[in-house]
Amino acid sequence: MEKWIRARYQPNLPLNGSQRVTASPEHIALSRRAAQEGAVLLKNDGNLLPLAPDTRVALFGKGSFDYVKGGGGSGDVTVAYIKNLYDGLKEEGVSLYEPLSDFYRDYVEKRYEAGDVPGLMAEPALPQDLVDSARENADVAVIVLSRFSGEGWDREPVFYQEPDYPWPDELNMPRKAKDIFPRGDYYLTGEEQRVVNQVRAAFDKVAVVLNVGGVVDVSWFWEDDRISSALLAYQGGMEGGAAIAALLTGKANPCGKLPDTFARDLSDYPSTEHFHDSPHYVDYTEDIYVGYRYFETLPGAAEKVCYPFGFGLSYTSFSLEVLKAGEENGTVQVQVRVRNTGDRAGKEVIQLYFCPPRGLLQKPVRNLAAFRKTGLLAPGESETVELTFAVSDMASFDDLGKIAPSAWVLEKGRYALYVGNSVRDAVELDYAWEQAETEVLVRLSASMAPSHLSKRLLGDGSYEDLPAAPAADTVENLFQPLTTAQAEGVAPATPGRGRYMLAQPYAPGVQPLSAVAEGRLSLDEFMAQLSDGDLIHLLGGQPNVGVSNTFGLGNLPEYGVPNLTTADGPAGLRIQPEVGVCTTAWPCATLLAASWDPELPAQVGAAAAAAEVKENNISVWLAPAVNIHRSPLCGRNFEYWSEDPLLTGKLAGAMVRGIQSQNIAATVKHFACNNKETNRKYSDSRLSQRALREIYLKAFEIIVREEQPWAIMSSYNVINGQRASESRELLTTILREEWDYAGLVMSDWWTRGEHYKELLAGNDLKMANGYPERVEEAIKLGAISRADLEICARRVLGLILKID
Numbered sequence: 128m129e130k131w132i133r134a135r136y137q138p139n140l141p142l143n144g145s146q147r148v149t150a151s152p153e154h155i156a157l158s159r160r161a162a163q164e165g166a167v168l169l170k171n172d173g174n175l176l177p178l179a180p181d182t183r184v185a186l187f188g189k190g191s192f193d194y195v196k197g198g199g200g201s202g203d204v205t206v207a208y209i210k211n212l213y214d215g216l217k218e219e220g221v222s223l224y225e226p227l228s229d230f231y232r233d234y235v236e237k238r239y240e241a242g243d244v245p246g247l248m249a250e251p252a253l254p255q256d257l258v259d260s261a262r263e264n265a266d267v268a269v270i271v272l273s274r275f276s277g278e279g280w281d282r283e284p285v286f287y288q289e290p291d292y293p294w295p296d297e298l299n300m301p302r303k304a305k306d307i308f309p310r311g312d313y314y315l316t317g318e319e320q321r322v323v324n325q326v327r328a329a330f331d332k333v334a335v336v337l338n339v340g341g342v343v344d345v346s347w348f349w350e351d352d353r354i355s356s357a358l359l360a361y362q363g364g365m366e367g368g369a370a371i372a373a374l375l376t377g378k379a380n381p382c383g384k385l386p387d388t389f390a391r392d393l394s395d396y397p398s399t400e401h402f403h404d405s406p407h408y409v410d411y412t413e414d415i416y417v418g419y420r421y422f423e424t425l426p427g428a429a430e431k432v433c434y435p436f437g438f439g440l441s442y443t444s445f446s447l448e449v450l451k452a453g454e455e456n457g458t459v460q461v462q463v464r465v466r467n468t469g470d471r472a473g474k475e476v477i478q479l480y481f482c483p484p485r486g487l488l489q490k491p492v493r494n495l496a497a498f499r500k501t502g503l504l505a506p507g508e509s510e511t512v513e514l515t516f517a518v519s520d521m522a523s524f525d526d527l528g529k530i531a532p533s534a535w536v537l538e539k540g541r542y543a544l545y546v547g548n549s550v551r552d553a554v555e556l557d558y559a560w561e562q563a564e565t566e567v568l569v570r571l572s573a574s575m576a577p578s579h580l581s582k583r584l585l586g587d588g589s590y591e592d593l594p595a596a597p598a599a600d601t602v603e604n605l606f607q608p609l610t611t612a613q614a615e616g617v618a619p620a621t622p623g624r625g626r627y628m629l630a631q632p633y634a635p636g637v638q639p640l641s642a643v644a645e646g647r648l649s650l651d652e653f654m655a656q657l658s659d660g661d662l663i664h665l666l667g668g669q670p671n672v673g674v675s676n677t678f679g680l681g682n683l684p685e686y687g688v689p690n691l692t693t694a695d696g697p698a699g700l701r702i703q704p705e706v707g708v709c710t711t712a713w714p715c716a717t718l719l720a721a722s723w724d725p726e727l728p729a730q731v732g733a734a735a736a737a738a739e740v741k742e743n744n745i746s747v748w749l750a751p752a753v754n755i756h757r758s759p760l761c762g763r764n765f766e767y768w769s770e771d772p773l774l775t776g777k778l779a780g781a782m783v784r785g786i787q788s789q790n791i792a793a794t795v796k797h798f799a800c801n802n803k804e805t806n807r808k809y810s811d812s813r814l815s816q817r818a819l820r821e822i823y824l825k826a827f828e829i830i831v832r833e834e835q836p837w838a839i840m841s842s843y844n845v846i847n848g849q850r851a852s853e854s855r856e857l858l859t860t861i862l863r864e865e866w867d868y869a870g871l872v873m874s875d876w877w878t879r880g881e882h883y884k885e886l887l888a889g890n891d892l893k894m895a896n897g898y899p900e901r902v903e904e905a906i907k908l909g910a911i912s913r914a915d916l917e918i919c920a921r922r923v924l925g926l927i928l929k930i931d
């Protein structure tokens with residue numbers, strides 16, 4: 128097909144042959160397999176699971192029908208159907224106690240008719256006679272709990288919004304959530320607790336299924352002998368219920384591992400106490416001690432964990448034998464033989480952690496260095512896996528210059544290595560890396576230092592004072608900033624082209640962009656033809672075309688520049704329901720992370736998401752989203768992968784590879800520190816340079832260095848006083864100069880940043896629309912030059928040239 132032909136004519140053609148790939152049976156089957164691969168078996172006392180053949184099951188909880196396929200907002204997907212657990216178990220031929228299911232089906236249908244969305248409805252009171260009759264007619268009780276959260280609000284909602292904010296759901300949803308979950312949806316509601324009490328009093332065989340987007344309270348079954356089994360099924364996409372049924376019946380064997388630590392209580396996470404101190408800022412006082420780095424390191428914190436990072440059971444068992452461990456040319460290599468010692472086929476995940484010497488910079492005592500998932504091993508079968516990582520990956524960032532200022536340093540001493548199948552079960556190897564002398568690996572500039580974070584946590588539980596950098600003026604601007612009413616939800620203008628002859632589509636002398644694509648013209652020569660106004664036009668979002676609803680880029684028809692459109696991401700190609708095109712809903716990113724298998728997101732990204740994106744004539748997919756799970760309370764955690772940057776970077780990086788293998792642009796978002804949704808366009812994330820480098824930027828760095836994504840989306844929030852989209856230190860010094868990023872940076876949709884300031888920072892494209900008149904004014908005032916515009920325009924055109 129001729130270049131950009133889909134984007135120009137929007138032909139509604141299948142990508143391959145006569146069959147559309149969008150929501151094809153193959154894609155839906157892959158979505159279901161993915162949902163199986165990431166579910167985590169948390170508990171299985173007495174091997175209650177898998178259910179013995181002919182087990183009669185009673186399904187409790189409105190979650191048995193109210194299945195939540197994924198979270199809300201831009202991470203939502205329009206689908207033809209959703210399979211809940213009832214549907215899934217019926218397909219597997221499991222005998223269910225129907226009167227109980229009738230009760231829940233009726234209730235859920237009525238609530239949906241009344242306007243409730245999946246996961247945001249109260250648990251109905253359960254009549255005791257229904258429990259008694261279920262007890263008479265079933266052998267095993269399965270309790271299903273579901274949860275929903277979404278963009279623009281957090282899981283312990285507070286109601287804070289700018290005046291004139293035009294998106295009512297960002298207040299309606301949290302209000303609803305607060306009514307249903309008065310303590311926040313982390314905990315069971317009173318009604319859910321009553322159902323649990325009724326069921327465990329009546330049944331001695333009880334299993335729990337959690338259909339959730341992230342970390343929730345698990346202490347109630349963790350310490351309860353009357354509940355034998357628990358499956359953390361996450362939000363598994365459109366076929367999630369079928370995937371869970373396959374796991375409960377033993378058709379598939381759980382092989383997911385936790386990408387996050389599950390503690391006893393919400394208050395055990397160091398981020399909880401101050402999460403909602405202010406809608407205007409968040410102090411990241413826990414510093415680098417996020418997730419297991421906190422729970423494994425801080426004195427007394429280990430006892431607060433119910434299920435540690437990396438943990439997950441199987442219906443079979445495995446033995447691990449370390450065959451070799453050593454270092455060659457700066458790479459540590461560990462070889463492990465994994466044997467299936469049980470009686471069912473299964474997969475295991477081998478995890479390698481390092482414990483650095485304490486040194487002058489205190490450090491977490493466990494850090495994930497490498498991991499590998501085996502193939503499906505038959506009983507008795509073994510596989511040898513090799514885990515490798517660079518010695519330099521063990522470096523720490525010295526932001527206070529204890530060894531060298533703003534440098535990655537490897538302190539001298541013993542770096543012990545641990546191998547196992549969770550952070551807790553990893554066993555120390557005989558081999559350790561001995562760093563003879565403290566080494567400064569690379570010196571960088573001090574960037575993005577905090578001005579308002581006075582102290583940070585250290586590994587021994589004490590706090591260290593932080594010097595205050597000069598405060599940035601967040602709102603400094605040549606112009607009166609736009610108000611919310613002027614800036615939020617504005618659609619780009621649709622400029623007309625005027626009359627032209629079809630036989631002579633371009634003005635005399637104009638060479639179209641296709642001449643660059645065909646190698647007849649350099650990009651610089653092409654850009655030399657453009658006026659300042661043309662360049663500015665390229666630096667803002669463009670109108671929707673076809674099925675897109677998140678706008679486009681390019682769109683200079685006088686010069687043959689197509690309008691390439693964007694779409695969300697990340698749970699599938701999101702097309703507005705009214706368009707009538709259904710797509711595949713994939714499992715949420717946290718579930719994909721729990722697979723610990725890069726192959727899986729690579730397949731989801733390629734065969735699926737990008738192919739569907741392309742088939743629907745869209746060119747830029749707004750995924751993956753790789754912010755770190757700092758707190759269980761962040762409303763968008765379901766879109767993000769893990770508390771660990773390496774797991775996030777490797778798996779989301781594989782997704783980027785998959786997407787771009789189809790010549791569709793991946794957009795890695797939200798760069799950076801967008802770890803809270805409340806007041807997200809203003810909230811200031813205050814953190815040390817060390818936490819920024821080691822935790823919050825690390826996944827982005829891994830993806831940039833290893834996969835060179837074509838696009839990155841800067842985030843809405845402020846970081847240490849500077850808007851992310853206006854931060855030159857973030858978007859140019861760190862991203863481009865340090866990491867050699869060559870792609871495009873776009874803003875998130877309708878930021879509060881000023882267009883000319885964003886361009887100067889290296890944010891090339893303002894979405895969803897630009898403000899040409901303000902940029903022109905800034906040129907007149909001498910604040911920005913044509914050369915500055917060319918830098919950004921070159922990246923916009925560079926991206927367009929990569930698309931088919």
Ligand code: BGC
Nearest residue numbers: 201677695696749796875876
């Ligand atoms: C979200 C982005 C999304 C964009 C376009 C924003 O509100 O933060 O993740 O890609 O909208 O829908």
